[in-house]
Amino acid sequence: MRRTAMRKPCCEKQDTNKGAWTKQEDQKLVDYIRTHGEGCWRTLPKAAGLHRCGKSCRLRWINYLRPDIKRGNFSPDEEDLIIKLHALLGNRWSLIAGRLPGRTDNEVKNYWNSHVKKKLIRMGIDPNNHRLNQTLPSPRNPCCFSTVITSSGSSDASKPPKTLFADNDRSESDTASCLEDKTIGSRELNLDLTVAVPSLSPSNADNKRHTTELKVTEELESERCPTLLLFR
DNA sequence: AACCTCGACAACCGCTCCCTG
DNA sequence: GCAGGGAGCGGTTGTCGAGGT
Structure with a gap:
């Protein structure tokens, strides 16, 4: 520095x-x-x-x-994508926002801090590392996971969950180890992490972005982020 | 009606990155 | 190779409105 x-x-x-x-x-x-x-x-x-x-x-x-700004509430799809991308990228709001057309990094960041973060905490998930907290929610009452589990784009916590515990008798330790054992990367999620290039000329912006993408890719190669399992 | 609390979001600030001379 | 400067990013704060007491 x-x-x-x-x-x-x-x-x-x-x-x-x-x-x-x-x-x-x-x-x-x-x-x-x-x-x-x-x-x-x-x-x-x-x-x-x-x-x-x-x-x-x-x-x-x-x-x-900016004329292409999308105002208004985030859709369930957008929210799911934010959670997924945050699990992969962490607090790199500009990269996350780059995957959400019309959304800005500030908007995504605010939405994360005011909505998503709290939601994850309520579900017993650490929003910082996307891992289940020590005090695991009971697998017999898995509805607390519904937001992150639903793969169809719905993040309505009131709806029944789809899959996390296909077998509700699975023990907490089984679940935890299952989550711990999975290594999820961008390829498995089929996420193209290339950020849309603005209509400006190549130059600074492109170079910076390229560097960032390289870094991200490298990190993803070695990243272990168990909770991404929840989104598949 | 007045006050309080809380959530949402706009804006600021400090820091880092990276280009240029 | 180094220093300076512009741009961008992320954390934090400030403000305002809605809802509750």
């Missing part, structure tokens, strides 16, 4: 607005990007006549103003 002492701030703090964006600011940003395109976020605020930090502009555009 490189830390540069006395590094210049990304913007002149005393001259920038903070907090919620106004309609006028949104309009200025949209108009500017429509005319000039994305890029050079550092100079954009000044050029667009905005008293905002470049980072703030970028975030506002990416998370809210």
Whole structure:
């Protein structure tokens, strides 16, 4: 890591607005990007006549103003995919969001933290490593697993589970060891982890993405993530 | 009606990555 | 090879509205 002492701030703090964006600011940003395109976020605020930090502009555009943003609730399919991808990738929200058309990393992250995480915890699953917690839910009452088990895309916890315990008499230890023994990788899930390339030119973005994909692939090769079993 | 709590989500901040000179 | 700078990412915080007491 490189830390540069006395590094210049990304913007002149005393001259920038903070907090919620106004309609006028949104309009200025949209108009500017429509005319000039994305890029050079550092100079954009000044050029667009905005008293905002470049980072703030970028975030506002990416998370809210972009025309291809999909607003509204996440579908059960999307939720399942988020859980699967999180099991594979961890907190790499941008990679996860890349698999969800119209969704942003911030949105996925927020959804994870406010919905999915709690849901998994309720089901006795550690959301950090996707493993069953020490205190396993009883296999005789497996409904607590229904969200992650259903492979049809439904994540409605009120519906009966499909399969985790095909044999409800399976012991807790059997289940745990079964989960522990499985090594799941991207190939088994048939997940193409290539992130959609934006319409911008190749260059920085592509190079970065390529590097990230390589890293992810390497990690997946050796990754052991037992709870992915639940999704198949 | 007033207050409190909680959930959802927008936005900020600090850090890291990677390109360029 | 190194330092500086821009862009992107993820964690965290702030704000607001809904629901409960």
